Amino acid sequence: MKRKTFCIFLVCEAVFCLFLYLTRVSLPETFTVLLAFPFEQIGIVLRKLSLSGGIGNALSIIMYVAISFVPLFVLFIFKKRRRLYLEDSLLVVLSAVLFPVIYLMINPGMLGTNLFGVNEQIVSKALLGGVAYSVLLGYIILRILRIFFSADTNSLQKYIAALLCVLNVLFVYLAFGAYFGSLLDSFEALRVGNTGSEHSLGMSYVFLVIQYIVNALPNVLNVLVVFAVLKLLNEFASDRYSEATVVAANILSRLCGLALTITVILGIGFNLLQLVFLKGLRVVNGTVQIPLLSIAFVLAALLLAQFIRENKQLKDDNDLFI
Numbered sequence: 001m002k003r004k005t006f007c008i009f010l011v012c013e014a015v016f017c018l019f020l021y022l023t024r025v026s027l028p029e030t031f032t033v034l035l036a037f038p039f040e041q042i043g044i045v046l047r048k049l050s051l052s053g054g055i056g057n058a059l060s061i062i063m064y065v066a067i068s069f070v071p072l073f074v075l076f077i078f079k080k081r082r083r084l085y086l087e088d089s090l091l092v093v094l095s096a097v098l099f100p101v102i103y104l105m106i107n108p109g110m111l112g113t114n115l116f117g118v119n120e121q122i123v124s125k126a127l128l129g130g131v132a133y134s135v136l137l138g139y140i141i142l143r144i145l146r147i148f149f150s151a152d153t154n155s156l157q158k159y160i161a162a163l164l165c166v167l168n169v170l171f172v173y174l175a176f177g178a179y180f181g182s183l184l185d186s187f188e189a190l191r192v193g194n195t196g197s198e199h200s201l202g203m204s205y206v207f208l209v210i211q212y213i214v215n216a217l218p219n220v221l222n223v224l225v226v227f228a229v230l231k232l233l234n235e236f237a238s239d240r241y242s243e244a245t246v247v248a249a250n251i252l253s254r255l256c257g258l259a260l261t262i263t264v265i266l267g268i269g270f271n272l273l274q275l276v277f278l279k280g281l282r283v284v285n286g287t288v289q290i291p292l293l294s295i296a297f298v299l300a301a302l303l304l305a306q307f308i309r310e311n312k313q314l315k316d317d318n319d320l321f322i
Contacts, residue, residue: 003227006165010172010223017177021184034181035129036105042067043105050106064102071095087142094135101128157237161230168226175216183212203277210273214266221259222298228252229301236308241315249305256302260295 020037050060071091078088104110104124111124144163151159186208194201232248239245 003230006168010168013169013172014176017173018180021177021181034177035133036125037129039101039105039129039132040125043102043108046102047106060106064106068095068098068102071098085143085146087139087146090135090139090142094132094139097132097135101132104128154237157233161233164226164229164233168223171219171222171226175219179212179216179219182215183208186211207274207277210270214270217266218259218263221262225252225255225259225298225301228255229304232305232308240308240311246309249308252301252305253309256298256305259298263295 020034046060046064049056049063051057071094075084075088075091078084078091105128108121108125111121144159148156148159187205190201190204190208228248228251232245232252235242235245235248
């Protein structure tokens with residue numbers, strides 16, 4: 001995928017995540033919890049189709065069975081194209097899991113209602129979706145491991161580039177999906193906890209937004225780092241000892257340092273800003289947040305850039321010696 005096309009895709013993903021969480025707020029019965037997506041929505045559509053009449057009910061059953069059989073259909077295609085491996089059996093497990101998951105999404109009344117103030121349906125839907133995703137992700141991870149261990153150097157570079165693209169998709173989701181959803185939940189909790197004094201919550205809302213920026217920005221910076229790594233991998237594949245490779249490594253190093261610096265300064269600045277406006281805030285988040293995923297990823301990219309730069313220097317020294 002070309003860089004420009006991938007950038008457009010990431011922008012569309014960000015817009016979709018924002019839309020999804022905003023829709024969850026306005027349509028709580030359609031989007032209750034992210035882990036249930038898209039199984040919950042499939043269940044809602046099939047339920048409405050089933051209740052529309054005899055023909056609709058028949059179509060609903062056919063679609064229900066067809067969707068549940070999708071993993072088996074994929075397994076059949078794989079069998080035609082290559083030999084099957086042990087991890088492919090997880091597709092059978094996934095198909096078996098989809099039958100009860102989608103059935104219960106079609107009939108949410110079987111999940112219960114409320115228990116000790118907790119919406120049992122939401123918890124149950126999250127559990128069902130989590131089970132399905134655990135099988136799917138487990139299969140994907142095991143397949144990736146098998147592909148990686150059997151790949152040559154050129155293929156491995158391509159697979160790493162693809163994995164980095166997946167990481168970018170994850171970073172965009174964290175920035176515009178997970179953290180944005182937490183922001184909306186914080187808004188709701190602040191409003192519910194201060195009923196009757198909404199007029200004095202302006203500053204608290206502002207700081208919740210600032211906290212969202214502090215949490216989300218490291219992931220946005222990671223997206224830029226990934227693009228720098230992809231550029232470096234392209235240059236490395238063309239000529240690992242070229243000047244362009246060294247330039248790409250230097251750019252990556254500076255970008256990694258900038259990303260880490262911004263992440264640290266934002267955390268410190270946010271805590272100090274809260275201290276200044278402490279009296280006017282109804283919600284204070286004074287915990288020290290360490291974005292371990294972002295830091296680990298940036299440090300790994302920095303190590304890669306340093307290794308390539310030193311490797312080029314060693315090559316130049318050896319050429320002079322010869």
